[in-house]
Amino acid sequence: MRQITIPGEIIASGDKYLPGEGTEKRGKDIVALKYGLMEESNNLVKVIPLSGVYLPRRGNVVIGKVENITFNGWVVDIGTAESSFLPISETPRFVSKDGLEEVLDIGDMVIAKINEINKRGVDLTIRMRGYGRIEDGMIIKINSNKVPRVIGKEGSMVSIIKDETKCEITVGQNGLIWIQGKSVEDELFAKKAIQFIVDNSFVEGLTEEVKKWFEEERK
Amino acid sequence: MTAKKSENFQRPDGRKVDEMRPIKAKVGVIPNADGSAMFSFGDTVAIAAVYGPKKMHPQHLQDVEKGTLRYTYNMMSFSVTERIRPGPSRRSQEISKISQWALEPVVMIHKFPGTVIDVHVSILQANASTRCAGINAAALALAHAGVPMKDMVSSVSIGKLDKQLVVDVSKDEEDWEDGEGATDIPFSMTSDGKITHVQLDGKIDAKQLKEAAKLAREATKKIYEIQKKALKESLEGKDG
Numbered sequence: 518m519r520q521i522t523i524p525g526e527i528i529a530s531g532d533k534y535l536p537g538e539g540t541e542k543r544g545k546d547i548v549a550l551k552y553g554l555m556e557e558s559n560n561l562v563k564v565i566p567l568s569g570v571y572l573p574r575r576g577n578v579v580i581g582k583v584e585n586i587t588f589n590g591w592v593v594d595i596g597t598a599e600s601s602f603l604p605i606s607e608t609p610r611f612v613s614k615d616g617l618e619e620v621l622d623i624g625d626m627v628i629a630k631i632n633e634i635n636k637r638g639v640d641l642t643i644r645m646r647g648y649g650r651i652e653d654g655m656i657i658k659i660n661s662n663k664v665p666r667v668i669g670k671e672g673s674m675v676s677i678i679k680d681e682t683k684c685e686i687t688v689g690q691n692g693l694i695w696i697q698g699k700s701v702e703d704e705l706f707a708k709k710a711i712q713f714i715v716d717n718s719f720v721e722g723l724t725e726e727v728k729k730w731f732e733e734e735r736k
Numbered sequence: 737m738t739a740k741k742s743e744n745f746q747r748p749d750g751r752k753v754d755e756m757r758p759i760k761a762k763v764g765v766i767p768n769a770d771g772s773a774m775f776s777f778g779d780t781v782a783i784a785a786v787y788g789p790k791k792m793h794p795q796h797l798q799d800v801e802k803g804t805l806r807y808t809y810n811m812m813s814f815s816v817t818e819r820i821r822p823g824p825s826r827r828s829q830e831i832s833k834i835s836q837w838a839l840e841p842v843v844m845i846h847k848f849p850g851t852v853i854d855v856h857v858s859i860l861q862a863n864a865s866t867r868c869a870g871i872n873a874a875a876l877a878l879a880h881a882g883v884p885m886k887d888m889v890s891s892v893s894i895g896k897l898d899k900q901l902v903v904d905v906s907k908d909e910e911d912w913e914d915g916e917g918a919t920d921i922p923f924s925m926t927s928d929g930k931i932t933h934v935q936l937d938g939k940i941d942a943k944q945l946k947e948a949a950k951l952a953r954e955a956t957k958k959i960y961e962i963q964k965k966a967l968k969e970s971l972e973g974k975d976g
Contacts, residue, residue, distance in 0.1 A: 521967070521968045521971050521972075523879055523888065523963075523964055523967045523968070524842070524879050524884070524885035524886070524887060524888055525842075525885065525886060525887030525888050525926065525927050525928075526964075539884070541886075548886075550844065550884040550885060550886065551879075551882060551883075551884050551885075552879040552880060552882060552967055553882070566882045567882070567971070568770070568771060568880060568881060568882040569770065569771075569881055569882025569883065570770055570788065570789060570790070570882075572789075598788070598789070598790035598791035598851065599791045636850075662882065719971060
């Protein structure tokens with residue numbers, strides 16, 4: 518098990534270490550600033566937070582729910598403090614100003630990418646392939662801090678689940694996950710697998726554990 | 737210290753002068769909050785819930801340079817023997833402000849401009865030192881909520897009963913009437929012993945105040961270890 522850090526705790530000492538995310542250098546020591554797990558690679562020490570609200574970043578792929586339609590776009594709830602906005606100009610095809618609800622109606626779930634973060638809030642885009650309205654499948658919500666665990670190193674974890682469950686899975690950085698399978702049973706199985714990863718997110722060698730879990734479940 | 741020596745000084749509950757009441761700490765007590773914690777000194781029980789960072793509303797309260805820490809201290813109407821009127825009072829507003837100042841030096845609010853971090857502290861049971869229990873619970877809850885902090889804050893009250901200094905004052909001791917009477921001095925400190933908050937109403941000389949700070953430094957170290965343990969155990973408990 519990895520070392521748990523608490524704010525203000527000295528987690529590494531000496532000149533060879535470099536402070537990464539969630540840490541600070543104080544004299545010769547690397548001090549944790551967040552409650553989470555310590556990770557060290559190539560002398561770079563960082564803290565992986567386990568809790569906290571989702572903080573949007575440019576380029577993140579997120580899943581949200583259309584909350585409102587305005588004259589020039591949609592207001593989408595992506596789980597952040599402020600609502601985000603998807604302007605009409607960021608859609609792949611031409612949309613008439615009278616037919617906004619035909620593209621996305623209130624209550625629709627949508628996959629989008631964060632285009633820009635400015636003073637007013639978050640701007641989204643669905644211009645590229647793979648973005649847009651979600652038609653079928655299942656959406657589950659997890660803590661946004663566990664998303665890197667579910668995706669794994671270069672998508673290794675999510676591709677294991679995809680292969681094992683035969684489901685299409687899209688992970689939004691805000692913690693919403695879209696599962697699309699051939700049957701509801703497959704989707705529920707994928708959901709169970711993701712839940713297992715979330716519950717064991719701090720275990721070292723999680724990829725191996727997940728493979729073992731799948732073998733157990735297959736019996 | 738002439739009249740009473742520390743060796744034969746009797747505290748109402750029989751504790752040693754540098755002994756705190758039994759402490760309990762737990763994180764994750766409120767599932768709906770972003771972070772939460774419970775902290776108790778004997779019969780004094782405080783729970784804290786943290787929400788945010790979230791957008792500050794109304795907009796005119798927004799600070800464009802740094803975030804805001806908003807601390808609300810509230811005593812439940814059933815927390816004391818005689819029912820108190822629920823809702824904010826002059827006393828609770830003052831304690832909210834003081835506790836906010838005790839935590840502001842460690843919480844890195846400058847990372848979240850235009851937002852607010854809400855800390856709600858409720859006192860479920862009161863037997864003196866409620867603000868200290870509240871600050872301890874709030875520091876735990878802030879850490880649990882994943883808010884970046886420079887350090888933890890631990891808080892303890894030092895009492896001066898007549899001429900004797902004691903750690904962690906209880907209600908019986910707060911009402912001490914012999915000799916010079918009781919003086920209550922709450923201290924909040926970071927883990928390396930830097931003071932973020934001191935309050936004092938009563939009489940104490942400079943030399944004894946230094947001694948009180950020393951006692952508080954030792955006591956907050958013990959509290960810090962308990963807070964650390966509570967945070968670490970909440971994760972280890974999940975290990976299957």
